[in-house]
Every structure is written in structure tokens, then in C-alpha cells.
Amino acid sequence: MSIAYKFRYNMNSTKKAIFASVLLACLFNGRQADAQPRGVSGIVIEKYAPQSGSFPACTHIDHSGKVEIVTSGDRLFYRADSKSPFRQSPISVLADAHAVVFNPIEKRFYATDTGNHRLITFADPASDQWDDFATSLAGVKLQRPHDIVCDAATGWMYALNPNSGQVFRFMGSGSSVSVLDLSKHLGYSRALTISDGTLYVVGSSHGVVVEVTDFEKQEFEIHSSFGKKTNAVAGSWQGTGLVPNDVDFYQGYWYATSYFCPTYAGEHNCDEHKFIRFKTWRDFKDGTWEDLSHLLPGKVVPYFLTPHSKGLDIGVFSHETRGASACIYRLTTATTEQ
Numbered sequence: 001m002s003i004a005y006k007f008r009y010n011m012n013s014t015k016k017a018i019f020a021s022v023l024l025a026c027l028f029n030g031r032q033a034d035a036q037p038r039g040v041s042g043i044v045i046e047k048y049a050p051q052s053g054s055f056p057a058c059t060h061i062d063h064s065g066k067v068e069i070v071t072s073g074d075r076l077f078y079r080a081d082s083k084s085p086f087r088q089s090p091i092s093v094l095a096d097a098h099a100v101v102f103n104p105i106e107k108r109f110y111a112t113d114t115g116n117h118r119l120i121t122f123a124d125p126a127s128d129q130w131d132d133f134a135t136s137l138a139g140v141k142l143q144r145p146h147d148i149v150c151d152a153a154t155g156w157m158y159a160l161n162p163n164s165g166q167v168f169r170f171m172g173s174g175s176s177v178s179v180l181d182l183s184k185h186l187g188y189s190r191a192l193t194i195s196d197g198t199l200y201v202v203g204s205s206h207g208v209v210v211e212v213t214d215f216e217k218q219e220f221e222i223h224s225s226f227g228k229k230t231n232a233v234a235g236s237w238q239g240t241g242l243v244p245n246d247v248d249f250y251q252g253y254w255y256a257t258s259y260f261c262p263t264y265a266g267e268h269n270c271d272e273h274k275f276i277r278f279k280t281w282r283d284f285k286d287g288t289w290e291d292l293s294h295l296l297p298g299k300v301v302p303y304f305l306t307p308h309s310k311g312l313d314i315g316v317f318s319h320e321t322r323g324a325s326a327c328i329y330r331l332t333t334a335t336t337e338q
Helices: 013-028 281-286
Strands: 044-049 060-064 067-072 075-079 100-103 108-113 118-122 131-134 148-150 157-161 166-170 178-181 189-195 198-203 208-214 219-224 244-250 253-258 275-278 301-308 311-317 327-332
Touching (some): 044 311, 060 301, 060 311, 108 148, 198 244, 219 281, 253 281
Parallel strands (some): 189 244
Antiparallel strands (some): 100 108, 148 157, 166 178, 208 219, 253 275, 301 311, 311 327
16 A cells, blocks of 8 residues: 655644554554544443353354354354353264354254365254255365355355355255356355345455355356455465455444464464454445454454344454364444343
8 A cells, every 4th residue: 555645844743743643543444544533432342152261162153042053163062042051062973163054944053064074954952963964065065165154034045165166055955056156256265144135255365255146147246355465365464465254244334354363474463454344345445444353352363253133243263272262252332232
């Protein structure tokens, strides 16, 4: 980013100090110099679960009524309501599970059994009963499927092959399966999001978000992020630009996480811009976002986001020390439903 500044010769020291502090704030927040700074007043982020200690791993939390399920590597943790302690599910076949979703039409859960290259389904996390749902979709073999989402309004479900840029759409029964091939536009991709009936595909390594305007017609729009320096599966703001893990909409803002950690950041700050929010995709493109990273612990990776009436939940973990900082944080605002 190249920005030219002009100082008046007779600017006094006080004005210079004020100007310098505003300038540094703009640069730190990844904004153009003429952008108006926005505060983060009214935002609170607190640890939500577990109440003490850490999960063995943590990438995602799903809410279905009062039931909460956390994906935790090779296990699932669940509870029947927010007042109860989390329990380990007896389902013990998972390898590096990344996401879980409830299908309200079938009244069943679907999980990405990422390390086993498949999707599984189950009715009750308290039971050890489960079914192998799919190892391939639309004739395409699943390879480390990361995310799975359900559009409750239509019954369509979506899953993602992260390396190939393929997005699958299917009904819970496995019927009417189709695939959207975004391999020409995406590198490594971690997440899917449905907001207001629209599907979004998060292109992690390329720092883009693909808005699917019509899945049936294979129509989409690509939103590129500001300040992208190089394609990478992880990194730092200064070294790579954004490497988004997830993007989701909550109470008037888009929120985005990035895979920044000490291992991949090297000499750069791994916490800068790892958690941001912005109003519009134009803001995403221009870099006029708010950096909320300081509201999370340092040196942890914020991963999948889960918006709901009580807040915006953020799954976090330590890339370097697994099981030491794996938990769910919850963001609330002044307008969050209490």
C-alpha cells in the first residue's frame, strides 16, 4: 500500500502527535488513511465453553434447540442445555472431525469425518449409533471434507472438498446430488456459510469469498480481500494477507477469522487481523474493516463461526499445543438477545 501524506510546515507538535497517532491506528487496522476509524464499543468476547480447562481440540460448535455439539478432533462433546457440563459422545469412529450440523427436516446430525474422508450421520450424540453417509458425492470422492451446512428453509445440504474447490449440494437422503466446481477460482478452501438463503464459499489460501448467486445455473461472484500478498494455507497479515478460515454474518456485520499462528507467521505478528469485521464486501475489498483480534487470546487460531440469537460463537485452538487452548468464545453486542 502506497500512501502520500502532506504536512503543513507550521504544524505544531501537538497537532503532529495527534496526526501521527491517527495515522498509526489507520495503518494498524489495515485501512486506507482517509477511512473513518470505527470503535469496538459494545462488543464483548468471553470464554463460553468449557467452563474450565480445554477441549482436546475445537473447531466448531453447533446449536440445535438446546443441544450443543462441539467437534473436537477424534471425538464429539455435547450437552442437552447450556447449564449442563459437556460430555464426551460415545461415537468413537471419527478422525479429525471439523464440523457438525443438524438437519431439522430429518432430525438428524451430519458430521465431517475429515480424516476418514467421509460424512457420517447420527440421531443422538448421547448414543453410539451412527451411519456412514457418504465417501463420495456426485461421483466425486470425498477428500478431507471440512465443512457441512444445511439450509433449513429448503432442506439443501452443502459439503466441501477443500483441496479441489468442489462444493456438493444434496438432500439429506443423498438424492439429487450436484457439484459446483470452483477449482479455477479457489485454492485451499475451509468453510461454507449460508446467510439469508445465499451460499458463500470461503477460499482460504486465495483470500477470497465466493458468493453463489445461483447454484443450479453455476453462477457466482468472487469477493477478493484487501492486502493479499501470496497464496498460502496459513500465515500472517504482514506475510500473506488474510487466510480466512470462515466468514459469517451476525447483526449487521460480516465477521472473518484467519489461520494465523506463530508457526506460519515466522517473524511477523500472528495476532494482527486474525479476527475482523466489516459491513460490506466493498469494505472487504478495500480493507476498511475493524480488527477485533485483541479481544481474543494471543497465539490461538480462531476457526469456524456459529451465529445464533445468543451471540456469535468462535471455535479456537492452539496450532502449536493441541488441547491447551481449545475452547469456544462467544461474542455479544449491545443488541444481542439476552
